Amino acid sequence: MKKTIPSIPTPSVLFVLTTTLLLLLDILVAEPRAEMVQITCGNQLEHNSTVFVPNFIASMENISEQMRTTGFGVAVTGSGPDDNYGLGQCYGDLSLPDCVLCYAEARSILPQCFPFTSGRIYLDGCFMRAQNSSFFEEYTGPEDRAFCGNTTQKDSAFQKSARQAVLQAASDAPSNNGFARVQVPVAGTANESAYVLSDCWRTLDERSCRACLQNASNLILGCLPWSEGRALNTGCFMRYSDTNFLNPELQNGSSRGIITTIVVAVISSVVVLVIGAVIGFYTWKRMKIQKKRRGSNDVEKLAKTLDDSCLNFKYSTLEKATGSFDNANKLGQGGFGTVYKAWKHFQLGTLEEFFDPNLMLHNYHNSSIKNDVLRVVHIGLLCTQEAQSLRPSMSKALVMLVKKDGHLPAPTKPPFIDEKTMELNDMHENPCYPLNAANSDSIATVSQNSFYPR
Known part of the structure; x- marks a missing residue:
């Protein structure tokens, strides 16, 4: 039976090194x-x-x-x-x-x-x-067969040369350590020849090798007039062809083998070093990422601790504790206030009122400066939309900033607390503060609650 073996794709990271090695x-x-x-x-x-x-x-x-x-x-x-x-x-x-x-x-x-x-x-x-049994002295068997090429039929001149080359190879190999290579020119042609190789397994003696090649030559000559044929025998192999498939005879085989060994060893070492460097880099990078994640886990643990300790206050409690949110009791300000202000100006078409006066944009008569600032605010609102799927990626946002003539889609609402939420129509009571059964907790509207960075 005959099987074909699928090729295995080479990893792209080693493609250049492999190509150099092969060259x-x-x-x-x-x-x-x-x-x-x-x-x-x-x-x-x-x-x-x-x-x-x-x-x-x-x-x-x-x-x-x-x-x-x-x-x-x-x-x-x-x-x-x-x-x-x-x-x-x-x-x-x-x-x-x-x-x-x-x-x-x-x-x-x-x-x-x-x-x-x-x-x-x-x-x-x-x-x-x-x-699972010895076969070293076998030279013939029921599985001996010819494997013929069926692409091109040759004329009688080639057939004559091929027959001569096959018989000569079968005759020469037994007395030449079981190997022979023969080239016989085709009469009436300028550079056409018949090429033959014959090889016996080295476990056979001269007599067994000769018997095997005689049988192989009879099989392979049956492939004529096809341009190529092989004999696949138990104790030997033979092939003829109209193309020169034989490797050139080495004049200085030992020196060439040494040079080849050195080159293979050096290039293989370089490949191993490069692979090791790549693996080392990715290992270091992975450890660095894991270290950062451990820090994020600490934040999660802190948040869980705060949550378990019931440090979740009702709006009414915070209002009383801060004197109706008196500015005198204000410790700081989050980022959503600025986003909310930008969103309101965007809806009203008055974004220029949102500009920092220190920029002194009124001194620039060229409207492109203001347009650039407006575009930056527009892209910022696109990046803070409530639906995460609508937010552009960092690469896409960069393209939006660079291509100033590109169309920008209209942003949707950012995930800040809206008017309905501010009314605090609570849906359930916080078990840690069962002070007023008629009131309930506010509904969270922030879409992202993960402590991992985006």
């Missing part, structure tokens, strides 16, 4: 060919997942260490029905850094076969297999 690696390494060709899962279910899963993970970790140095790895973990045999191998034209990338992709996909005990995955650059 630098593109200079130093070739194409890892990590595209999946086929994944096949067995049909036997695991016996005990608490044993099987750790064994599988341990085998994959073991193979990872080997792949970083040799491009090939085998591992055996556990015993009994839940043991794990694993194999991973990159094709012979891949560099070690490319090999690690290809294997990482294969390793992330193969666990999809769980809870089955076996699975194998072919990528264009590497192969991976895991099973």
Whole structure:
């Protein structure tokens, strides 16, 4: 069976760093060919997942260490029905850094076969297999098949070159550590060729490798006249194409690998440092916000204490205590008086009377100054409307201030005490002051009663 794997979007905060890393690696390494060709899962279910899963993970970790140095790895973990045999191998034209990338992709996909005990995955650059029994010497099986491209049909000249290249690769690989790459030009063309890669798993001997590639070549030649074909066999992989998919042969592989390792290490360190700095900044910011919230909680506790202590007085009580609100007993003034005054002048169209005389606006013959002040008052009233949903956001208010020619909606009433409330037709009695059963508490009309800042 064949599965497709959806791509995972990259976080935007790391996009620039990731792009830079990929551009630098593109200079130093070739194409890892990590595209999946086929994944096949067995049909036997695991016996005990608490044993099987750790064994599988341990085998994959073991193979990872080997792949970083040799491009090939085998591992055996556990015993009994839940043991794990694993194999991973990159094709012979891949560099070690490319090999690690290809294997990482294969390793992330193969666990999809769980809870089955076996699975194998072919990528264009590497192969991976895991099973609960040994398969290291297997080179043929019922699942061997050809995977043909069906986009373009080629003429007889290409077919002849492709057949020659396939047979040559099948012949050369067994005596060349199981790997061969062949390019055969197409007769009668200027720059067209047939490209072939063949690769046997390194657990096979020369005889088994040859038998596997002979079977693979028979399968893959059945893809002609199509422009591309792959043989996915138990013990080997083969591919032909009319496009050059082979990575260039490295003349100084060891030096190049060292340079690549250094670059990857340095850039990875920078990425880790940046991520750490971002996490540290947001942690600090979160702690600062929580500290402020703790202060707000203290205010809430104080308010609750005052409320529990029944420091809520009736209007009649306050009137008697202050001598009918004599100015001599006045300690201070809240902000709603100013808002109420501005609202009244706005309703009457006499906002100019609300201006501070110290501004001496009468000295300015240009009406734009007064219009600016009127606009500021208008926006202030919009920001103090009783319905919170009607109040503009800070960013929108800023736009209103900057765009002086923009239309301003008419404000609605601010949440100050209105005339009806001033009559104090109480609806219920304060249990702390049951002095007059005929009177009741005033109705609160303020829409915001939270102690958190907006």
